[in-house]
Amino acid sequence: MHPSQNSIGWMEGGVSHNALWRSEAGVPVPKRVAVVDDRITADAAYAQACEGVALLWRGDFQNARQLLQAMARRIDRKPRKTADAPLDAFNLHRQAQAQRARTLGMLLIPLDADYAIPLRRAPDVRAACLEAYGEAHAPSIVSLRELQGLIGAHEWRKKGVAIAALGGAHVHPHYGVFSPVRGEYVELVARAPLPTTALAFDIGTGTGVLAAVLAKRGVARIVATDNDERALDCARENTARLGYADRIQIVKTDLFPPGRAPLVVCNPPWLPARPSSPIERAVYDPGSQMLRGFLGGLAAHLEPSGEGWLILSDFAEHLGLRPRDALMAMFDEAGLEVVGREDIRPQHPKASDASDPLYRARVAEVTSLWRLAVRPAPR
Template sequence: MPRAPFYRLNPMSDTSSPTVHPQIHWSENGAEHSARWRSESGMPPPKRVVIADDRTTADQAYRMACEGTAMLWRGDFQNARQLLQALARRADHKNDKPSKKAKAAKLAQPEPSATQAFHLHRQAQSQRARTLAMLLLPFDADYTIPLRRAPDVKLACNEAYGRGEEAFVASLRELLGLIGAHEWRRTGVELPALGQRIHPHYGVFAPIRGEYVGLVADAPLPARASLAFDIGTGTGVLAAVLAQRGIQRIVATDQDPRALSCARENLARLDLLGKVDVLQADLFPAGRAPLVVCNPPWLPARPSSPIEYAVYDPDSRMLRGFLAGLAEHLEANGEGWLILSDLAEHLGLRPRAQLLEWIAQAGLKVIDRLDVKPTHPRAQDATDSLHAARSKEITSLWRLAAA
């Protein structure tokens, strides 16, 4: 899934002015210290930092984390992991079993609407993330962690951050995210519709919901479709599917440098770079094509971190930008394929009538729609706070043409 259009310029890649890295400050052994602060989620450096080690109990750590006090770890690395797990259990227990006062307040309120439930869900997720991000680790300039029993994370850090430059501090939770992303990149995601594995990079949306890939694999191709544009290519998965289907040339675009690198690597692994040109562009490349494909972020909400731009499209900017520019980039009798979930409609974030209005305003018409029911675990999880909406979700491929 691609990034948002008219993007904020990625702060990690802005070279228009000298980079000023945020700093974190703490006192230790009677002296003041500071270091570079790193947070891919965009979290500012904590204002209050204390030193913690193997003597710090989970209850003490959870209380400090909830108060916004960060803990710079000086003990055993594996003990830090166990402490983070304990913090997560306490955070989840608080959400699952609220206090009597919270229960009484909830009972006094009417049942939240789907939209309210969505915002409450995101609020709870954000609070949990902030709490768990309060356990910090030191890193040397070469990505060595100077703690007992610390693993070698140099490759995972290089993949996410690039070449090491200076010592820094980051949260243990972020490091575990980097390690998880490294494993995704190493093992890849098996996609039956492609018959191959796609290897997502850190910060690039993994195509774990294969139903939308299957739609692109099965939809009837326009006549004489020798060229296609893949807008917001991400991992390059849809460009790969189109190339496998026999389209002679595909131009795949994205604005995120990580996505561009990821797409090129995946297409090279699949021996498809001879058919696919990967370009940095805001939405469309120059020219027209008989087929233009786009799978924008599905939910019109504000991301809480840069990584969430793969999921959330503020004010539906990418969706509207794609629709508004599609007609002028289609050849005569060409088609635009919009791959979109209707989850936003079930959450009350964007009505179907609004989507149809944007399509008409862009001088487009719907010639067909292919639907599929998602099969991911959350769609069947009755304990999920958004289950009522997820259980109704349909993913669609809208076949659009100039009116």
């Protein structure tokens, strides 16, 4: 392979080498690479990583895992900056997360052309890599941290996530597709009064979990949309596995499919901030683009007397990222009115962890299903 913008180069044994650089988060190719093995200390590895030197591992794989944990402990021992204002706390938290990811991402692992790891005591990650990256034809280099994420996603995909609203049936998230581990938004869709059982649109379907819940509730036909290929494949597999393939049509499009429906459901990202990786696009929505797009196009895709269901956490409000008045103004500008609302409090562990830097916002968080209708024209 010739050096290029997606290849990484290094010197080893006096010879120049290069390989394909893999980073699902879009991390730039490291400019400085040092070849290391089991002899390097955690302090030395941490110091070099902080200086921007990537460490290409040639030792025992399990020792690399232990080294990464030791580097993480050194990061976590550093005193955290604190802030009283929720927005300042959020910004500091994001900065600390980004710096942590950059530092830990400096420990690199080689992959052969078939995704085998050419290191002692290395696990077989070929299936996990194939699911995330597709077919491979050349050796590559990946951060150990990303590789661990691939392995974890592969296990989630095999095991699946039990969904109470589906009678305990499992939804199997693919790599890069947001997992429905926070079940409160699913519960809202499972209990809100249905305006119809004829037809529904599920906008930004992801794993297909909300489309499946609507099908289980008796909706005869659902058109589920997404513009991400991984999400589309994931939704197709899940809806077929759950027995709803004949009632749920998966469509690749940005937001709305053609036509109108009496029920249009959307669970957009809830934080108007920039994502730092593809998986974060399910949480972070710069400038509330998807939220604005959904609200702005809803009236044109709702049948008369239809309802749009917007599932949205108010976490952004408690962080000072988007005031409630701004959301109400979006409804008004889109010609929509609120005809009902269902609320639920999150049950995830961080909501009860007082040591979390965003605890004050998390403990106050409420997730709502806003039932929206087209505002009648003035007489």
